[in-house]
Amino acid sequence: MTGTKQRPTPQVVACVVYVLLHLAADASATFFQVAPGISLWYPPAGLALSLLLLLGIRYAPIVFAANVASALLTSGFHVWWAPFLFPLLITLNYSGAAWLMTRYGSGGLMPDSRDRAFTFASIILGAPALLAFVGTGVLIPLGYASASDLIHSSLRWWIGDVSGLLTVVPLALVFAGPLINPEARARRVPWLRTLREVSLFGVEMLVLLACLGLVFEFGPLRNYNAFYLCFLPLIWICIRHGLPGATIATLLVTMGGMIGMHITGSTTYLIINFLLFQLAVAVVGLGLGTAVTRRSEAERELAASESRFERVIDGAQLGLWDWNIARNRVSFNARWSAITGLPASGPTSDFAGWASLVHPMDRDRFSAALHEHLEGRSALIEVAYRIRTRDNHVRWMIARGSTVARDANGRPLLVSGTHTDITETRLAEAETHRLLNIIEANTDFIATADTAGELLYANASLRSLLAQLGARTTADRRLSELFAPRSARILQAEAMPAAAESGFWHGELILVGAAGKDLPVSIVLLPHREAESDGVTFSLIMRDISRQRQAEAERIEGERKMLQVQKLESIGVLAGGIAHDFNNLLTAIMGNASLARLDLPENIQANAALTQIEGAAERAAELCQQMLAYAGRSPLAFSTVNLSDLIDQTTQLLQISLHKNTTLDLRLQRPVASVKADATQLRQIIMNLVINASEAIGERVGRILVRTESRYFDQPELRANFEDQDVPAGDYVLVEVEDNGSGMPAEIRQHIFEPFFTTKFTGRGLGLAAVLGIVKAHRGAIQVSSESGQGTVFRVIIPAYGANASTPPATASRPAAAMRQGLVLVVDDEESVRAVVARTLESLGFRPIVASDGVEGVECVTRDLKALSFVLLDLVMPRMDGHDAFTAIRRIAPDLPVILMSGFSEKLSLERFADAKPTAFISKPFARDALTRCLERAGLPKAS
Template sequence: MKQRSIGFQSADLDQQDFTTACKELALRARPAITAYPLTVVCLYLLGPYYNSQKALTVVIFCLALLTTIVRWKHASSILEITGPIPVQWKRRFDFATIASGVAWGFLGLFTALFATPQDFIILCIGTVTMGAGAIASIGNDHRLYFIYVYSLSIPNALPFFFKGRFESSAIGIVGLILATVASYLNWTYCRSFWTNLRLNREKIDDVASARERLEMVVAGSNLGTFDWQISPLELHIDQKCPKLLGYPPDKFAPFAGDIYSFVAPEDRKILREKLVALLKCPESKTHEVEVRLRAVDGTFRWFVFRGRVVQRDLSGRSQRVAGTYQDITQEKVAQTRMEELQRQIEESEKLKTLGVLAGGVAHDFNNLLTAFVANIELARMGIEESDEAQQFLNEAKNSALSAAELCDQLLAYAGKGKYEIVPFSLNQAVGELAHLLQVSAGKNHTLKLELAKELPNVEGDLSQIRQIILNLLTNAAESMGEKSGTILIETSVSKADDIQALHPDLTPNDYVHLVVKDEGCGMSSEVLEKMFDPFFTTKFTGRGLGLASVLGIAKNHGGKIYADSEVNVGTAFHVLLPVSKSTPLAVETKAEQESPEHRRGPLTVLLVDDEVSVRIVVKNLIEQAGHQAIAVSGGEQALEMLTSDRKSIDLVLLDIIMPGMDGYATLQAIKENWPDLPVVLSSGYSEDNVFQRAQGQMQGFLKKPYSRAQLLETVESTVAGHYSEGKLRKTA
């Protein structure tokens, strides 16, 4: 900004400063303009000459009044201009001011020449008053004031010089000196005005620059600003909030109605409490609240508001609150997703721990059942077939085998069940079970199938997947009880993108989606959290292993199972199984193969098991069949026996889970030293789990518990097949 100490022109200043100076000039000049007609009135009232010359006085008063009106309207027009002020308006103002000064100066000259000294003194007093008042009224334009004050003073001083007396000349000189002093005072006032204008302009520029930087920072971030004036109730908020919520900025007026109507019902109480705490806080601390605001489409977005009281009245009551806000919807979604992942991790760890426990319990229990079943077999062999005790022993054996099935369910939950992995169609599996499913659903329930067309194949154990379907359908029917209704079985495909978004714990892939939905009693949130836990059941006669085994099967197929439920409405179980890229295998009917010719003569079996009861009873079963059995308690003893007398051993029956040297290590040592010796592994786990680690090394497998017939069949057929075919093979 350029500044001139003796006035201003549009060429010296930028447009904004020129407009500011013009408005300041017009505003200050309006009150001073009224001095002209007022002074004329004083001349008429106090001056003898003008009192006697009424006509002349009226003419002078009318001219002064007309000048005042014209100048007042011109100054008012300048003040009313909202934009930049044109230069010609300032020129008109300058011309009117100078013309008024010249006219008044010549009125003074006329009064000095023709009126009485009393009239002249009154006019001089008015002139001095006008000149002094003009120091402030046109003080920001020193050049204009300089011309104006001398226009007033020179005509009034001239008569004193023409009278020829020293006293008169001195009075004229004093008048001009006063005009000069007034001009100097105006110069100092003008300089002060422009200095203040420059400083204010610099401050305004600094504020504008800071505001621009703040706006750039706010615009470049996801922060918004708000200004809440409490009395009167007004909320000034930037455009980010209405834009995020989908409202036009001119129609976003939270205080036009109920402010809480914009807030989610669950958040209204906490918002009210936070506002009360903010307004009542004696210190200007920053407060924070997270709320959900309703968008145009009815959805809610998360916002965090941070603000503090910035203005209070004299009594200390809050009058104004200002601060920032931020859209945290994505952060909340990510936080929810993270919490869900954490929950899933914790659930997975819990299930893993329970799975290990369940697998260990099932394995140890199968060991006990092995001795139990074998002892029953020995007892039955010791009595006549017609003996009444045969029936009781048979019932005991069946109960033991039922217990073994319970162990199989535990193993399925632990992921150690038996699986035969083949690609197949889930629609076909459901279709083949349709009649059985309808029977399981019951007469009061309608079974509805909605199977997707061209459903991709899945890969897994078909019998295990059938177990999932039947188990879920049975649960659905039982939850509905005697109540009539529909059980829906639905299949569809979930794409990889949807799976990644909804189930990040699963491997990205397309999944076949199986839904079993009922209209039963539903489950509470507490039951939903525990429904997959082993031995948890809401049924009076339930064992609590159905859903646990279903979970284990789904997880070991690379899938997932979860449920949606509402009390008194129903439950929907969802099973996700990965899509298979393999071609489904055709079902082939194989002719029964004749059992290989058993080796004639007694066999010698090396029995390796750490359980004393198992060793004793199995040794008895083998020997009662006409064979010989050598029983040892561990892998080290088995290797010592083979080292000392290998030729007499026809087969090794080897337990897997043993302390010290386990079955796998023992098997490897046997195959390294005696590769032609057949080995049958025995375990409470399924064959598939064992086969994965012992593939190509074992020649047979016995799943605990086993019967006498299964034991002898496996032992004799393995030895016979080994020696007749001259090669090793896996026997189920």
């Protein structure tokens, strides 16, 4: 397995380098030694203090160990404890100095203020003095110094340590400090970045050494101790290179002077002069270098600050302006020029030029804001205005500023501030205002609420609804108060979570409307994430769909009615078709039975069978008539009828039809309006309704109420009570049949008028169906009210005579045509009908010919026109029906009598014959006697 080598920390490297340099510097200090342990230049003192300043006094053991090692290697003490005592004194002394400099100085860095510089100098000068005095005092008992020489020896010790401190400590702090201390590394000024700068610095050092060499080698200069010549290159170096150059120059002067004195020889006077010069060089060089470095750092920080300020201004897109009131000059920065497209100086360099760019509608407000501030009535200028740019566009600006300089009397001299382009903001505000106006004018209910359901906003429509509910404001209103309880639960528990998850929810809920009435709404729910609180709010768009629902309900009801009408019409067509076909069959049965009776003696038993056949056929014909009545195709014989009299005349028949425990109660209005109707069919209506009521009561004791009344019915009442039937407002005669029987549930009530629907075991399901058909044929309406166990009420209305009634068209009789021959044409698609009618005509003395449809009938008329006496024409036939055949016959023979045959009513059958009417009409089924009567009414005598 391979592993990465861990690099030593800067602290470890510093300690190792310190020990090596300490041993080397201590060995070289013997070169300048004037007594045991006393040297005129002692660099290890500077190294010890530098290490403790850079790493802290916790590294004092390293200093103690290095001093013990150097004492054992280089000193010649004859007592064993001396090599440990002096290192201990040195360690304690400089540890205290380092603590004081860290506590009250610059924190291990070169001083950056006057107070810190004083502290730094005091400790540099004071700490060696204490150590020198104590150390010399220890040397006296050991015999290395005399008591009389205490001051002199202490001074030399002090000079050596001070020179070592002044040359080594600044150098270590400047060059080694940034490698260990992050703060110092961040503040370090780049130095000697190019080869040219290195070369020039080398030349400057050589000039400094040359000046120092001249002093030692040139006699007159040496005699006068002209060390001040070195100040010229020293100052030059300090000004050009700051503190780094000053520390190197100070070290170079010290080492060069020490070496020069050692080589050329020295006197006490020369040594003292040089040491004083060395102190001056250190103070001047380090002070000047520090000042230059601090200036460079300040300039760099200022440039960085200005650059940062420009970045902030550019990033914030702020324009700057200064208004010098005294000189009436206005200056702008580049951002202002970028916004307006105008130069920062020129026509706008005075206040009038600036104001001329302001939109005319905003100038008064702009000037008022400025003067209000200048007069001291506002602390800040803040005014929004429009400005016209160079390309003639209008931009919105907001100017903010205040007075930054005043004269002795407090009058403003300089006003400065910023301006911001707020065009997009103003456009957004205008758009927001426009949308808000749209929302306020919207007839939909629009609201905003928080997740707790607290109402935050409501538009005008919703506020109007809230006002109807008694709320004056939307404050403290909750959504749950707007909705019906179930809708409020759905909104809170389902809609809001779903919208928060998917971003949208749509549904239909119920609002509480005015007077507590339910108000159905279609609702769209949208969530919004709030930037300030990171919470969620919801916007609700609610549209009133009550009219839509009402229209939908009306549409469904209309469709239901239409389906019911279509259903009844379809059943009616079916019933009419069945009745028509049955009538054809019954015509053959009844006709053949009557013909057979003619051929048999009266006393034969077969006559009884024929009588039963004819009776059954007549009953079948009655069923067909009921089916035709439901289909609205039964024959009607209109006359003026008094319904109260009609019911009164039918009382005995009604009583016979009732169960013995049922009482008939008649409440007949007298006088009552007459109706134009078929009395027989109206009697059938009364009989069917009363019999049904009696059967509903059964064997129980019951009562049937029959009531008549004539009155006016308006349209709302008709729609409310006869909603499925289209009858106009007007005067009607009401017939009401009420019982206290078992009643009917809704599922039965909705089918009772359908043919063949019955709840009776033996019923045929045609009674009420026929009632409905008869009522419709009389342009009336019927309505039933019933509940299980509550009895039943039938209400029938028939238009009063003279109101919504018309007399059916009468069939005009025509005189008998002159009979040329006894030839009669029978046209019918049913073979059995053709055969029985032909035989009946033969029995009457006519000579019949037959045709199976209208086409054959027209051909026969064309062929036998001169011989024909009249035509019996069926109405419903294939290929060519009775109407088309009649029209064709009238074109061929306008005077030829034509008798129309049909299983439908005369009125319905003759409706299609608008221009010319048939000679007569006969309803199927018919027998020989009925045909004879029809011929007589038509004026057609029997053939001979």
